[in-house]
Amino acid sequence: TPAQTAPPQLAAPSFVSAPEDGQWTIPQKNDASTRFSDLSEITAENVKNLQVAFTFSTGVNKGQEAAPLVVGGTMYVLSPYPNILYALDLTQPGAPLKWQYNPKPAAAAQGVACCDGVNRGPAFANGRIVFTTLDAQVLAVDAETGEEVWRPRLGDITRGETMIMAPLVVKDKVIVGVSGGQFGVRGWIEALDVNSGRSVWKAYSTGPDQDVKIGPNFKPFYDSDKSKDLGVATWPADGWQQGGGTVSGWLSYDPDLNLVYHGTGNPGPWNPNPRPGDNKWTAGIFARDADTGEARWFYQIAPHDLHGRSGTNETILLDMEWEGRPRKVLVHPGQTGFVYVIDRTSGEVLSAKPFHALTAATGVDLKTGKIQYSADKDPVNNRVVRDICPAASGAKNWNPSAFSPRTGLLYIPHVNLCMDWESTEPNYIAGTPYVGAEIRMFPGPGGHMGEFSAWDIRQGRELWTINERFPVWSGALATAGDLVFYGTMDGWFKAVHARTGEVLWQFRTSSGIVGQPTTYRGPDGRQYVAILSGVGGWAGSIVSGDLDPRDGTAALGFVNAMRELKNVTVKGGTLHVFKLP
Numbered sequence: 001t002p003a004q005t006a007p008p009q010l011a012a013p014s015f016v017s018a019p020e021d022g023q024w025t026i027p028q029k030n031d032a033s034t035r036f037s038d039l040s041e042i043t044a045e046n047v048k049n050l051q052v053a054f055t056f057s058t059g060v061n062k063g064q065e066a067a068p069l070v071v072g073g074t075m076y077v078l079s080p081y082p083n084i085l086y087a088l089d090l091t092q093p094g095a096p097l098k099w100q101y102n103p104k105p106a107a108a109a110q111g112v113a114c115c116d117g118v119n120r121g122p123a124f125a126n127g128r129i130v131f132t133t134l135d136a137q138v139l140a141v142d143a144e145t146g147e148e149v150w151r152p153r154l155g156d157i158t159r160g161e162t163m164i165m166a167p168l169v170v171k172d173k174v175i176v177g178v179s180g181g182q183f184g185v186r187g188w189i190e191a192l193d194v195n196s197g198r199s200v201w202k203a204y205s206t207g208p209d210q211d212v213k214i215g216p217n218f219k220p221f222y223d224s225d226k227s228k229d230l231g232v233a234t235w236p237a238d239g240w241q242q243g244g245g246t247v248s249g250w251l252s253y254d255p256d257l258n259l260v261y262h263g264t265g266n267p268g269p270w271n272p273n274p275r276p277g278d279n280k281w282t283a284g285i286f287a288r289d290a291d292t293g294e295a296r297w298f299y300q301i302a303p304h305d306l307h308g309r310s311g312t313n314e315t316i317l318l319d320m321e322w323e324g325r326p327r328k329v330l331v332h333p334g335q336t337g338f339v340y341v342i343d344r345t346s347g348e349v350l351s352a353k354p355f356h357a358l359t360a361a362t363g364v365d366l367k368t369g370k371i372q373y374s375a376d377k378d379p380v381n382n383r384v385v386r387d388i389c390p391a392a393s394g395a396k397n398w399n400p401s402a403f404s405p406r407t408g409l410l411y412i413p414h415v416n417l418c419m420d421w422e423s424t425e426p427n428y429i430a431g432t433p434y435v436g437a438e439i440r441m442f443p444g445p446g447g448h449m450g451e452f453s454a455w456d457i458r459q460g461r462e463l464w465t466i467n468e469r470f471p472v473w474s475g476a477l478a479t480a481g482d483l484v485f486y487g488t489m490d491g492w493f494k495a496v497h498a499r500t501g502e503v504l505w506q507f508r509t510s511s512g513i514v515g516q517p518t519t520y521r522g523p524d525g526r527q528y529v530a531i532l533s534g535v536g537g538w539a540g541s542i543v544s545g546d547l548d549p550r551d552g553t554a555a556l557g558f559v560n561a562m563r564e565l566k567n568v569t570v571k572g573g574t575l576h577v578f579k580l581p
C-alpha cells in the first residue's frame, strides 16, 4: 500500500487585477472588490509611527461613507448630501484644494433618504469622475478641471427614489442603481454610456421577466428560480410595484465572464405578512451581462424576507480550489450572518457558514439553496417577536470587507445587534416610509455592538476577532504590509496585524468613523493611508441625522441601542491622511 502522504498544501485564494500602480481609482480598489493594496512601506513593525500628513474638512457634518480616491497626483473626496466633490493637489505641500464642484441637488431629497444623506463615493473613468447624488442624478465631471460633462436625472425623488451608491465603470459604461427600499421603491439598475451619459440598458428587480431582463440565457442554479415571471407570480396582486429590491450597494465585475454582480435590497414593506410568496427578485444576488444587462443567474439569500435583509453589500470575486478543483467564486458575507461562497459562473452555493451569532436562521440547505428560518422568529401580526439576531441592520451592513491574498483571509466588519420586532399595518404613500414594523435593537451576545474579524474562507471559520463597543460601520482595507485598517463609531482609526488581530496603532479622529480607508503612493513616492471621519449613516443618525419620531420606522430602530454614542462623539466631516515620518 502506498505510504500515507499529507494532503497537498492548498494555495490561498487569489484574484485577478492590474498590477499595483499606487493609485486608488474606484472605492472597491479593483473590479474583484478586494480592497487590497500591494503597497508595503507601512508594515506591522513601523505602523506605530504613523502620523498625520494632512487633513481636510468636507464642510458637511453628516455620515462620511465615501472612499477617498487617488488618481495621478490628485485626491478626490465626495461629501454626503449635498454631494460636493473636492479635488486636492497632492503634489503641493499640505494638499491644497484644486477645485470643488457643488451639484446643488434638490433639498427635497433629504426628506426621503433613509440613511442620513450618505454617499459611498465617486469612481474614476476615462478622465472623468462619476458619482451619484441623493436626488437621483448621475454626474460626470472632468477629472482635471472639475467641469461638468453630463448629468442625467434617473430617479424621481417624489416617489422616494434616491441614489447613494458608488457607480461601477465597466468598459464604456457607468453602472448605477437606485435606493429607497424603505419607501416602496421598485428597484432598478441602469447602465449609461460613459461618454454621453445616455442610457444603454436598465433592468428592474421585480415585475415581468422582460423588465427584469430575464430571457433564454437566464440559467439560475436552483429550481425555485426557474419558472416564468416569478417577479410577478411570487407577489400578491400588484405588490411587486412597491416591492423594493433596490440596488443601493456594491457592484463587482468579472472581465473574463463579462458579468456584473449586484445585490438586490429587502422587499417592501418590511412587514412580511402583506406579501406572501418568495418576493423575487429581492434580497439576493444577480449576475448580469455587462453589455446588455441580461440576467444570467440569481441567488436569493432571503426568500420572502422576514427581517429586513438586503443582498446589496459587497461581493468579492476570488479564484480558489474547492474540493479538488479550481473554481471562480463570489464571496458574500451576508446580512443574514452567513458567509456565502458561490460559484460565480453558475450561482451554485458551495458553502454558507455562519460568521456571527444567529437566532433568526439555523442554516442554508445547499441542495435547494434555501435559508432555514427559525419558526419562532417569524414576525406574525399582533405579537412582539423577541431576540431576533441579527437585527434589521444585518450581521454586517453596507460596510465592505477586505481580502488579502497574502493571508487568504477575509476581514469582516460586523454589527452585533439583536432586535424585538412588532409588525404593524404598512400603508403605501409615495415618498413616505413603507415599512410596517416597530423595531427595538439592543446589543447581542457579549454586550458589545460591533466586531472586526478575520475569516478563513476555505475552512469556513473565524481566526480572530476584536470586540468593539459600537457597530463597526466602516469598511476595511488590507495591505501587503500585512496590515488591516478600519475605524470605529467612537472615532478610532485602527491598524491591526493581518495575521494575529493585534491592534498595532490607533488614532483618535475628530468624529466617529463610518467611512472606507484607502491607501496610495504619493507623488513623493511614500505610502499614505486616508480615511474620512464623520459619524452618521443609519447607525450613526442618532448623532448626525434628524431622527423624526413620527417616522416610527427604520431609523428609530437604532435609537435605544445607540443612545450612548451621543456621549462619546460629535458630528464631523474631516479627511485624515497619514504617513510614516
Ligand SMILES: O=C(O)c1cc(C(=O)O)c2c(n1)C(=O)C(=O)c1cc(C(=O)O)[nH]c1-2
Binding pocket: 065, 114, 115, 118, 164, 178, 179, 180, 181, 182, 246, 247, 248, 265, 266, 310, 392, 393, 397, 398, 536, 537, 538, 539
Ligand atoms: O433598500 C434600500 O434602498 C436601502 C438604501 C440604503 C441607503 O440608501 O443608504 C440603505 C439600506 N437600504 C439599508 O437597508 C441599510 O441597512 C442601510 C444602511 C445605510 C447606511 O449608509 O448607513 N444605508 C442603508
